[in-house]
Amino acid sequence: MKKIKVVSLFSGCGGLDYGFKQSNYNIIWANDILKDACSTYAHNIGDHIVCGDINSINKNVIPKADIIVGGPPCQSFSLVGKRDPNDERSNMVWSYLEVLKHVNPKLFLLENVTGLLSAKNPDGSKVLEHLTSAFQDLGYSIAVHKLNAADYGVPQRRVRVFLIGSKNGDEIPAPPVTNSKEKGALPFWVSVEEALSDLPATSANGKCKYSSLPKSDYQQRMRIRQNGQVSLHITPYASEKDKELMEHIPPGGNYQDVPDNVATTRILNFKKTGGRTTTYGRLSKDMPSYTLNTHFNRLNVGCNIHYDKKRLISLREGLRLQSFPDDFEVISSNKRNYYVQIGNAVPPMLGKIWADHLNKYFE
Numbered sequence: 001m002k003k004i005k006v007v008s009l010f011s012g013c014g015g016l017d018y019g020f021k022q023s024n025y026n027i028i029w030a031n032d033i034l035k036d037a038c039s040t041y042a043h044n045i046g047d048h049i050v051c052g053d054i055n056s057i058n059k060n061v062i063p064k065a066d067i068i069v070g071g072p073p074c075q076s077f078s079l080v081g082k083r084d085p086n087d088e089r090s091n092m093v094w095s096y097l098e099v100l101k102h103v104n105p106k107l108f109l110l111e112n113v114t115g116l117l118s119a120k121n122p123d124g125s126k127v128l129e130h131l132t133s134a135f136q137d138l139g140y141s142i143a144v145h146k147l148n149a150a151d152y153g154v155p156q157r158r159v160r161v162f163l164i165g166s167k168n169g170d171e172i173p174a175p176p177v178t179n180s181k182e183k184g185a186l187p188f189w190v191s192v193e194e195a196l197s198d199l200p201a202t203s204a205n206g207k208c209k210y211s212s213l214p215k216s217d218y219q220q221r222m223r224i225r226q227n228g229q230v231s232l233h234i235t236p237y238a239s240e241k242d243k244e245l246m247e248h249i250p251p252g253g254n255y256q257d258v259p260d261n262v263a264t265t266r267i268l269n270f271k272k273t274g275g276r277t278t279t280y281g282r283l284s285k286d287m288p289s290y291t292l293n294t295h296f297n298r299l300n301v302g303c304n305i306h307y308d309k310k311r312l313i314s315l316r317e318g319l320r321l322q323s324f325p326d327d328f329e330v331i332s333s334n335k336r337n338y339y340v341q342i343g344n345a346v347p348p349m350l351g352k353i354w355a356d357h358l359n360k361y362f363e
Contacts, residue, residue, distance in 0.1 A: 005065040006026065007065040008070050009031055009069075010032060010096075011037070011070060013044075013345055014030075014345070015324070017030060019349065019351020020355040021045055021046075022351075025067075027046065028048060029050070031054055032049065034340070036333055036334075060102065066105055066106050066362060067362075068100060069111075071110055072095070072112075073093070074119070106166070106361070107362075109163070111161070112160065114146060128144070135165050141168075141170060143163070143166075143172050145164070146160075147174060149349075150181070151177040152177060153178050153179050154349050155289060155321055156289045158292065158347065175353045189288050190216075191288060192285050192289050193286065195288075195321060198210065199317065206232045207231050208229065223326055232319065234315065235312070236314070238299060238311065243310070245267075246299070246310055248262060254276075254278065254282070279301070280299055295343070296312070322345055323350070
């Protein structure tokens, strides 16, 4: 059977593409602007990635394909037929549309943050309506789906929007869920403990040997093709004050659990104003994590404390929560870009779910 050809835009380190590759699609061209992300992608997926600004790339060099995948920033998409030259993010969306016109695939899959559903243009009109209209003008039937990665076996409550466009006249439904928060016919969500409990103690250089056999089906899946060793498993830096704060935050807890006499001014202000459920959070072992962001090496930006260790989660643990297998290596020229690449990625397991689901629409 002929492999389905994929062009990938805004590819990052390749989370979505990794899932499509696992489903036996043929990714023939990819692009991202971040050099480190391109290096990671080339190392793990293939050297077909082109590093550079999509706005500056000649669209005629992009090959024809059956599907385009990727997620440009869409929050400030300007009115159809007009460009805002002062908004780089809007230009990226127009570039996505230009590539779509050139490649003319049967399908496209666009991933974005949930803010896209409520984002408005300066005139008050909805961004999503204009974006949908632009795709329809190119002949695509559009379906919009809001998906939680935890419903598909990823140990992370990561909610994202997916636009799926089809030239076959189909409004393609979302993939059937595989896991559920409610105990019943489907398996329960994969928990943080099921994802991480087999990993050994961290090390100074991040390289460690497994100290136990896999303790869950998810761990077994993450260890496929591994040679008994794990990398990037290093404890992030934490100040003495951060370590003191961690002592007072139980599994599933957050800044509200820090006594006032220990709390920082910032935490005291949070207590007065409320909200921010995940801030200064410790993971709960019985549930998936909250959304992993690009600052998961910091105590004060999300729920990043290990569920039973007195430390922040490691890079490898972040990769596990994103469903990257243990043989996936991240290449970075600086500390920051490790977290940017991992936090921005689409979970590969969700990518594979989509790839498997879309197979039948190419028949």
